[in-house]
Amino acid sequence: MPLAALPLALLDALSGSALIVMPTxxxxRSLRRAFDASxxxxxxxAWEPARVLSWGQWMDSLWSDLIVSGADTRLLLNEAQEHDLWREVVTGTREGDEATLGSSDSLADMARQAWNLAHAYNxxxxxxxxxxxxxxxxFAGWAETFARGCEQRGYLSRAALETVLRQHIEAGTxxxxxxxxxxxxxxWVPARTELLDAMRSVFVQHAMDVPLQLGAQRAIVQADDEQDxxxxxARWIRNFVEQRPSARVGVLLPDMEKDRAELETLFRxxxxxELxxxxxxxxxxxxxxxxxxxxxxxxxxxxxxxxxxxTQGPLxxxxxxxxxxxxxxxxxxxxxxxxxxxxxxxxxxKLLRPEIDLPSLLYLAQQSSRGTAPLAWLQPLNAFFKRNENRGTPRGFxxxxxxxxxLAKAANWPGERPLTGDEFQATIAWDHLLDQMATLDFRGRRVSFSTALRTLERQANATLFAPPSNDAPVQVMTPANALGMTFDAVLFARATDAxxxxxxxxxxxxGWGLQASLGMPGTSQxxxxxxxxxxxxxxLSSSSDVLFTYARENADGDQRLSPAIAELDWQQVAARDLNPASPAALQVTEEIVEDIASLPPLPSSNVRGGARVLQLQAACGFRAFAEIRLGATELEASDAGFDARENGSLLHGAMSRFWEEVxxxxxxQAMSRDARAQLLGRCIDQALDKDLNIQGRWDExxxxxxxxxxxxxxxxxxxxxxxxxxxxVQYIEHDELIDIGPLDLKLRIDRLDIVEGGVFLVDYKTSYSSDxxxxxxxxxxxxxLPLYALLPGAGELKGLAFAKVRPGRDMKWLGYQDAEGLIPGTPARTVLDMQSQVEEWRTTLTTLAxxxxxxxxxxxPKDYPMTCVHCAQRLLCRLDPTSLLSGTEEEEEPGEDN
Known part of the structure; x- marks a missing residue:
């Protein structure tokens, strides 16, 4: 804040013994720092610090004088305590433990806001x-109950503080x-005005006006869209502070939360x-x-x-x-x-629910090949849980x-590494939050931990954390927060009529009549x-340089400049002309170097991955190279319950055991349906993963x-x-080694059947996309399956098919046969010369190998962008989408690979 712009009386007051009160x-804080700089x-x-307080701080100091003198002994409620009382009123229950719902908290907040407004207007x-x-x-009934309760218990609502202070001044206490x-x-609202009237002879009010400087820029800036x-x-601010390094700039945003993330990104x-x-x-x-x-x-x-x-259960x-x-x-x-x-x-x-408790997590760690060392820090936490197993017993806040x-100490919160300034302040805010929760013992209640935790969560959601100001040269705030502030430049963004x-x-x-008669906000245009x-x-008086900016349109359509700002009749500037032209970027000559270096040969012809090696090579050579040779595979995650893969594995295991017996x-055909059902039940039981974490009746x-x-x-x-x-059925889940070109691949055949004149290959599938x-x-x-087809001798293969095991009309055989009847219902177009098809596959697969x-x-990629949708190698291949995109294809859902 430039001191030269302040009234002389205010400058004298800063140097004297007068108390200066600011609105926020x-x-x-800005005025104190400006005084220190001067x-x-x-x-x-060394110097005496300036006596500058905000209005709220001044009210608190006057109340403290009353308490110290003994003139008033009531408990001044903090926000948490007052919310607790209002919630009791709106729920109609004394304790309100189990009756506390989110809607009750919202109603309590609305009631408190209405009560504050009513007090402000007497x-x-x-x-x-x-x-x-x-x-x-x-609400009138709630207010009467609240006021009566406060009077009986000796509480004072903060909304009534200004009125009570006035009464004490008038009474001489x-x-x-x-x-x-x-x-x-x-x-000014009436309650505040009446308090000042009681002290009318001892205070003076000043406006914070900054004189208009020669050459100051005052303009309305129009941009094409909100991002521009x-x-x-942001670019104007950079130019301004580079020319005036000690300048202070205020950026006013009507909707801070909407634009904060984007503006912070641009500022960085x-x-x-460097940030x-x-x-x-x-x-x-x-x-x-x-x-x-x-x-x-x-x-x-x-x-x-x-x-x-x-501590309440699985997380x-x-x-x-x-x-x-x-x-x-x-x-x-x-x-x-x-x-x-x-x-x-x-x-x-293998978890059946998307949650886990601490004992189960520690048990999982014990079963891991990595041992429990990674989770050693959870042992003290588990011991703390056990020492406090009586968490269901009600206690005070x-x-x-x-x-x-x-609990935080047992988990070594907030960690061992040095904290940043913001993190250190966050630990202080957390400690203050717990202290504030502890003040809810003002009524002597004992509550369950779940109630205390809900209260803490509500307070943590309602408490806004802002690190202490570092007096940054650029201050971003709402227009209401700028009251009493002065800057070298002010930029009012989003200056539309909305x-x-x-x-x-x-x-x-x-009541509407009450609000209208007192001129409350929202009652008179x-x-x-x-x-x-x-x-x-x-x-306009808070800065010499002032810019109003707005965009002609946003995502919802066209926008219009606020008429109140248009009436200023200032110069209008296009956003693209606001800042001086930036220097031309340094042009770097592109140099293309052909990559002719050959890859080292495979260390062995025995390649892990089986048929997937050829599947990836067919999809994209780079993906096969990255995943098979470099091992650059993405981390797998198991969904809670039976996911597609686990359902397929269970089906494979059950059918394998069934055909081993039948x-x-x-x-x-000789078995009755009941016999088949009983045998299938046993086979499914045997195929279930023994590592399933079954806990409780829901899991069962x-x-x-x-x-x-x-x-x-x-x-x-x-x-x-x-x-x-x-x-x-001859083979079930049978392992085979096949030589395909220069590769030796290990395969596992789901099933091989002996049929008239040869063999038939079966592969179980549960996905929609198998075809x-x-x-x-x-x-x-x-x-x-084409790779499996190369295993039988010449002329032995009579057919191969997907056994598509899905309920309803999707349950069917899909494949090739060289004679009618091997697969019922197979369209005639799939009947072909099997040996010719096998040789064609051999040529194709050998080429891929x-x-x-x-x-x-x-x-x-074979089919861009579909081939790349679920590929984890896109960060490595750095594919330029514009070089391959030929149309707009819709993304398909991935099928189950079983």
């Missing part, structure tokens, strides 16, 4: 008289302060490109936002809250993973091991606050226009339902098996 803490410029080494005694609607009558200067205030608007704004890119690095400390930036983020949104606080939730797997990977828990030396456990054990564990502190004047709304819980004009005048179609019911579903589907499939020609057409072409999508062995790692 930001304004008072003293340093005078060469002083209307609390008139609520019943003007209650003409059901909502107004309901509070001495009116002397030498008070008010500066930068806007509109913010980009032009344009104002502080672009991931993981850099952002505690000190050349810009800062006046409004904070919900405390619960900070990763450090989210970890502490999830720890608390974990979501995603949150458990976040705890394992959090730098704020455990020891810094074990984070890599914890990450490996999370990737290779927890995410691939202060006791629960200490429990949560002990944002300015700000929309005023009446309160739904107060002329009064709202008058307030907006006053605020605009104060804004062995032929004739034996199948889920597994029973899956078994029943699979048995019903397989009974239908066996009917399909009996419609075929005669066969005997024999995927076997054809020079780059087959599913080369698995030679291509892979020869090191063909060309980035050439």
């Amino acid at each position: 803490e930001a304004a008072s 003293q340093r410029e005078l060469g002083l080494q 209307a609390t005694e008139r609520l019943r008289a003007f209650a003409t609607t059901h909502d107004a009558r309901t 509070l001495t009116a302060p002397t030498h008070v200067t008010l500066a930068g205030f806007g509109d 608007e913010l980009l032009a704004l 890119e344009i104002l502080a490109p 672009q690095q991931i993981g850099i400390d952002l505690s000190s930036t050349p810009y800062e936002f006046s409004s904070g983020k919900p405390l619960s949104s900070l990763p450090m606080i989210a970890a502490a809250l999830d720890l608390a939730r974990w 979501e797997l995603g949150k458990v993973s976040a705890l394992l990977l959090s730098p704020y828990l455990g020891t810094s030396g074990g984070q890599n091991q914890s990450a490996q456990f999370d990737a290779y054990d927890l995410r691939q564990a 202060a006791d629960w606050a200490e429990f949560l502190r002990g 944002n300015w004047p700000p929309v005023e709304r009446s309160n739904p819980l107060l 002329p009064r709202a226009t008058e307030r907006a004009q006053y605020a605009l005048d104060r804004l 062995q032929s179609q004739s034996a199948l 019911a889920y597994v029973a339902l899956q078994k029943e579903r699979l048995q019903r589907v397989l009974l239908q499939w066996l009917d399909k098996e009996m419609e075929r020609g005669p066969f005997t 024999p057409k995927n076997w054809l072409g020079e780059r087959p999508d599913e080369p698995q 030679e291509s892979f062995a020869g090191g063909d790692a060309t980035v050439h």
Whole structure:
């Protein structure tokens, strides 16, 4: 804040003993720092600090004088305590433990806001008289109950503080302060005006006006869209502060939360490109936002809250993973091991629900080949859980606050690494939050931990965390927060008719007649226009350089400049002409170097991966190279319950055991349906994964339902098996080694049947996409069965097919046969010369094998972009989509590969 722009009386007050009161803490902090800077410029080494307080701080100091003198003994309620009382009123219950719902919290907030407004306009005694609607009558009853309860218990609502202070001054129990200067205030509400009237002879008010400087820029900037608007704004700020290094710039955003993320990204890119690095400390930036983020949104606080939730039972797997990977828990030396456990054990564990409790997690660690070392930090946490197994016993809020502190300590929160400035302040905010929760013991209640945790979560969501100001040269705030502030330049963004004047709304819980008679916000358009004009005048007087920016259109359509701003009749500038032209970018001559270096030969012809090697090579040479030769595969994760792969594995295992016992179609036909059902039931039981984490009756019911579903589907499939020609099952889940070109691949054949004159190959599939057409072409999508077809001797193969085991009409045989009757219902077009087809496949697959062995790692997806949709190698191949995109194809759902 430039001191030269302040009134002389205010400058004298800063140097004297007068108390200066500002409308906001930001304004008072800015004035104190400006005063300190002026003293340093005078060469002083020490000086008396300026007596500058915000209005709220001043009210608190006057109340403290009353308490110290003994003139008033009531408990001044903090926000949490007042919310607790209002929630009791709106729920109609004394304890409200189990009755507390999100809607009750919302109603309590609405009631408190209406009560604050009524007190500000001295209307609390008139609520019943003007209650003409059901909502107004309901609130009037709530207000009477709340006021009566406060009076009986000796509580004082903060909304009544100004009125009570005035009463004490009039009664002589509070001495009116002397030498008070008010500066930068806007509109006054009646309760505040009456308090000042009681002290009228001892204070003076000043406006914070900055004189217009020669050459100041005042303009309206029009951009094509909202992104261009913010980009032009950021570039203008950079040019301005480069020319005036000590300048202070105010950026006003009507909707801070909507634009904050995009503006912060632009500021990091344009104002502080050195902050672009991931993981850099952002505690000190050349810009800062006046409004904070919900405390619960900070990763450090989210970890502490999830720890608390974990004490209640199983926690979501995603949150458990976040705890394992959090730098704020455990020891810094074990984070890599914890990450490996999370990737290779927890995410691939056979869990039936997407959640896990701490004992189950520790048991999983004991079964892991990595041992329990990665999770050693959870042992003290588990011991803490066991020591506090009586968490169901009601306690006071202060006791629960200490429990949560002990819980955080057991998990070594907030970690061992040095904290950044913002992180350190977050730990202080967390401690303050627990202290605030402890104040809820003011009524002597004892509650369950679940109630205390819900209360803590609500407070963490409602508490905005803003690190202490570092006096950054660029301050981002809402127009309301700029009251009492002065800058070298002000930029008002999003200056459309939808944002300015700000929309005023009446309160739904107060009678309309009451609000209209007192001129409350939202009841009079002329009064709202008058307030907006006053605020605009104060804004224009707070800086010499002022820019209003707006975009002609946004995602919703065309936009219009606010008429109140258009009436200023300022020069209008296009955003593209606002900033001086940037220097031409350095042109670098492109140099193309042909990559002719050959890949080293395969270390062995025995390549892991089986048929998938050729499948990947057919899809894209680079993907086959990256995944098979480099091992660059993505981490696998197991979904909760039976996912597609596990359902397929269970089907394979059950059918394998079934045919091991039945062995032929004739034996199948000789069995009754009940006998088949009983045998299938036993086979499914045997095929179930023994590592399934079955806990409780819900898990047992889920597994029973899956078994029943699979048995019903397989009974239908066996009917399909009996419609075929005669066969005997020779091999089930049989391993074979095949030489294909320069490769030796290990295959596992689902099933090989002996049929009349030869053999028949069967591959079980449960996905929608499985189709024999995927076997054809020079780059087959599913080369698995064609590869199996090369195993039998010449003339032995009579057919091969997908056994598509899906319920309903999708249950069918799909494949090739060289004689009618092997697969019932097969279209005639699939009957072909099997031996000729086998030789064609041999040529195709040999070519793919030679291509892979020869090191063909060309980035050439078969069907862009579909081939690349589920490929994990896109960061490595750096494929330019524009070089291959020929149309707009829709993404397909991935099928089950079984």
